[in-house]
Amino acid sequence: MVTAGGDAPGMNAAIRAIVRSALHNGLEVIGFERGYAGLIDDKFRRMGPRSVSGIINLGGTILKTIRCERMKTPEGLEKASETLKSHRLDGLVAIGGDGTFRGASELYKVSGVPVIGVPATIDNDVAGTDTTIGFDTAVNTALFAIDRIRDTATSHERVFVVEVMGRRRGFLALEVGLAEGAEVILVPEIEFRIEDICRKLKKARSEGKTSEIIVMAEGAGDSRAIVSHIGKETGYEVRLTVLGHIQRGGSPTARSRVLACEFGSKAIDLLLEGAKREMVGIRGGKIISVDLDYSWKGQKELDMRLYRLAEVLSA
Numbered sequence: 051m052v053t054a055g056g057d058a059p060g061m062n063a064a065i066r067a068i069v070r071s072a073l074h075n076g077l078e079v080i081g082f083e084r085g086y087a088g089l090i091d092d093k094f095r096r097m098g099p100r101s102v103s104g105i106i107n108l109g110g111t112i113l114k115t116i117r118c119e120r121m122k123t124p125e126g127l128e129k130a131s132e133t134l135k136s137h138r139l140d141g142l143v144a145i146g147g148d149g150t151f152r153g154a155s156e157l158y159k160v161s162g163v164p165v166i167g168v169p170a171t172i173d174n175d176v177a178g179t180d181t182t183i184g185f186d187t188a189v190n191t192a193l194f195a196i197d198r199i200r201d202t203a204t205s206h207e208r209v210f211v212v213e214v215m216g217r218r219r220g221f222l223a224l225e226v227g228l229a230e231g232a233e234v235i236l237v238p239e240i241e242f243r244i245e246d247i248c249r250k251l252k253k254a255r256s257e258g259k260t261s262e263i264i265v266m267a268e269g270a271g272d273s274r275a276i277v278s279h280i281g282k283e284t285g286y287e288v289r290l291t292v293l294g295h296i297q298r299g300g301s302p303t304a305r306s307r308v309l310a311c312e313f314g315s316k317a318i319d320l321l322l323e324g325a326k327r328e329m330v331g332i333r334g335g336k337i338i339s340v341d342l343d344y345s346w347k348g349q350k351e352l353d354m355r356l357y358r359l360a361e362v363l364s365a
Contacts, residue, residue, distance in 0.1 A: 051065065051068055051069075051079060051080070051081045051082070051097070051113070051142070051143045051144075051145070052081070052082045052085060052086065052088065052089055052113065052142065052143075052144050052145070053065070053085065053111040053113045053114075053115045053145045053146060053170075054085035054086050054115055054117075054118070054144060054145070054146040054149075054150040054153065055085070055115065055117060055146040055147050055149050055150045055171070056115070056117075056146075056147065056171065056172075056298060057109070057110045057111050057115055057298055057299075058147075058170040058171050058172050058182070058183055058184025058185075058187075058188075058298065059109045059110075059172075059183075059184045059187035059188070059298070059299065059300055059301065059302035059303075059306055060170060060183035060184045060187060060302040060306035060307060060309065060310040061110065061111040061145055061170050061183065061184070061310070062102075062105040062106065062108045062109070062110065062111060062112055062302075063105070063106045063183075063302060063306070063307045063310035063311060063314075064145050064168050064170060064183055064310040064311075064313060064314045065081065065097075065102060065105065065111065065112065065113065065145070065314070066102040066105055066106050066310075066311075066314070067310055067311045067312075067313070067314025067315050068143055068145075068168070068314040068315075068317055068318060069081075069097045069098075069099070069101065069102045070099060070102065071314060071315045071317075071318040071319075072318050073098070073099055075318060075322060077140075077318070078096075079096070079097040080094045080095065080096050080097060080137065080139075081094060081095050081097050081113045082094045082113065082133075083095065083113050083114050084113075084114045084115065084116050085114070085115040085116050085117070085118050086118040086120070086121040086126075086130065086153055087116055087118040087120070087121075088113075088114075089130045089133055089134075090118070090120055090121070090126055090129045090130050090133065092133045092136070094137075095113075106307055107301050107302070107307075108301065109187075109298075109299045109300045109301055109302060110299065111145075115146075117149075118153075121153045121156075121157075122153070127156055127157055127160045128160060130157055130160075130161070131157060131160045131161035131163070134157075134161050134163045135161065135163070139163060140163075140164070140321065141163060141164040141165065141166065141321040142154065142157070142163055142164070142165045142166070143165075143166045143167075143168060143314075143317045143318075143321070144165060144166070144167050144168070145167075145168040145170050145183075146167075146168075146169075146170060146171065147169065147170070147171035147173065147175070147176055147182070148171075148175065148176055148177075148345060148346035149346070150167070151167045151169075151176070151329060151342055151345045151346045152346045154167055154327075154342060155327060155342050155343050155346070158326065158327050158342075164321060164324075164325060164326045164327065165326075165327055165342065166317045166320050166321055166325060166328055166329070166330065166342075167328070167329035167330065167342050167345060168183070168313045168314060168317050168329075168330050169182040169183060169313070169329060169330070169331065169345065170182060170183035170184050170310070171183075171184060171185070172184045172185055172187070172188035172215060172222060172297055172298055173185075173215065173216055173218075173219055173221060173222060174219075174221040174222065174225075174350075175218065175219040175221060175350055176329075176331075176345050176346070176350065177340075177344055177345050177346070177347075177348030177349060177350040178329055178331045178340035178341075178344050178345045178348060178350075179329070179330075179331030179332055179333065179340075179345075180331070180332050180333055180334070181309070181332060182309075183302075183306055183309050183310045183313060184298075184302065184306055185221070185222070185225075185306070186303050186305040186306050186309075187300060187301075187302045187303045187305075187306045188215070188222055188297045188298065189222065189225045189226055189229065190303055191293075191296060191297050191299075191300055192212075192214050192222070192226045192230075192293055192297055193226060193229055193230055195212075195291075195293055195296070196212055196226070196230050196232075196263060196265070197230070199212060199263070199291055200230075200261070200263055203261040203262070203263060203289075204260070204261045206261075206287065207260045207261050207287070208261055208286070208287040208288065208289055209251060209261065209262045209263075209264065209280060209284075209286050209287065209288040209289070210261075210262070210263050210264070210288075210289050210290075210291060211264045211266060211273055211276060211277050211280070211288065211289070211290045211291070212232075212263065212264065212265050212266070212290075212291045212292075212293065213266055213267075213268050213273045213290065213291070213292045213293065214226055214265060214266070214267060214268070214293050214297060215267070215268055215293070215294075215297050215298070216237070216238070216267030216268055216269055216270075217238075217267075217268055217269040218238060218269050219237075219238060219239065219267070219269070219350075219352070220235075220236075220237020220238050220239055220240075220267040220269070220270065220352060221350075221352065222267065222297070223235055223236065223237050223265050223266060223267035223270070224237055224352060224353070224356055224357055224360070225356075226265050227265035227360055228356055228359065228360040228363075230263060230265060231263070231363065231364070232263045232264060232265040232360070232364065233250070233251070233254060233259075233262040233263060233264065233364045234247055234250065234251075234262070234263075234264040234265070234266075234364070235264075235265050235266070235357065235360055236264065236265070236266035236267065236270040236271065236276075237266075237267050237270055237352065237357075238267055238269040238270050239352045240352075240357070242270075244276065244279045244280065244283070245283075247264070247276075247280065248279075248280055248283040248284050251280065251284055251286065252284060255286075264276075268292075273290055273292065274290060277289070277290045309332065312332070312337050313330045313332075313337070316330045316337050316339070317330050320339055325339065327341065327342040327343070328340065328341065328342055329341070329342045329344075329345040331345075
């Protein structure tokens with residue numbers, strides 16, 4: 051088992067589920083530390099039932115994680131393959147996002163050791179699953195912060211631009227913006243014009259609004275330039291808040307914990323059934339599996355129905 055890439059709330063719950071499901075089925079488990087770097091360098095710990103006690107509520111990952119460039123090289127993959135074979139492992143469960151699964155897929159090609167992916171990323175950008183471990187927690191963390199920002203926005207009659215994570219995709223910004231009742235949502239997938247945003251803000255003020263919230267994904271543009279442009283164009287007080295890595299930490303929500311339990315157990319089931327290269331997921335409320343390559347080669351589409359609904363409700 052390995053946790054790789056960016057951490058996400060619920061990874062520890064997934065580790066717990068994998069370990070205890072495996073032990074229940076008579077399997078032995080080792081956890082490689084510090085992501086794929088630990089796999090390449092053969093840094094591991096043996097995992098028993100007590101090794102995962104009291105971690106279901108903890109954010110981050112007890113196995114630690116770093117981004118490992120060596121996993122992108124033939125030499126790194128070969129060394130990781132040698133580690134798997136030296137331990138005579140029957141399978142590897144990789145917990146992470148699309149980059150983690152790309153590495154796991156390449157490792158399977160080199161080693162022949164079955165790999166199962168467990169999607170855990172706050173970006174929710176993994177194809178083949180409706181949602182990922184940690185996404186619900188990140189949404190609620192952002193909402194907790196923006197609810198308080200709105201109090202200040204209302205009191206001072208300001209426009210607040212709140213930047214959330216999402217360099218390439220806008221799933222987090224869309225969900226947060228809709229749930230927060232943001233007047234404007236900016237995501238990388240949809241082009242926008244600052245002039246249109248300013249026009250919408252002016253119209254809202256003419257109709258009696260005295261403050262507004264704009265939620266934007268970090269990959270949607272230069273948030274500081276956007277704040278400056280809106281201020282100059284409208285004459286309103288505009289402030290920027292960048293939530294940053296606060297969204298990646300904290301105790302996972304019930305939804306993230308339950309999902310982690312289901313995904314971890316399903317990963318062990320798949321290995322026992324003889325799966326070679328699969329990812330666990332959820333579709334329409336049912337736990338499923340898909341080809342691991344689809345998870346990082348496929349393009350998960352933003353829910354435009356939610357985006358249009360947010361526009362209607364922001365009037």
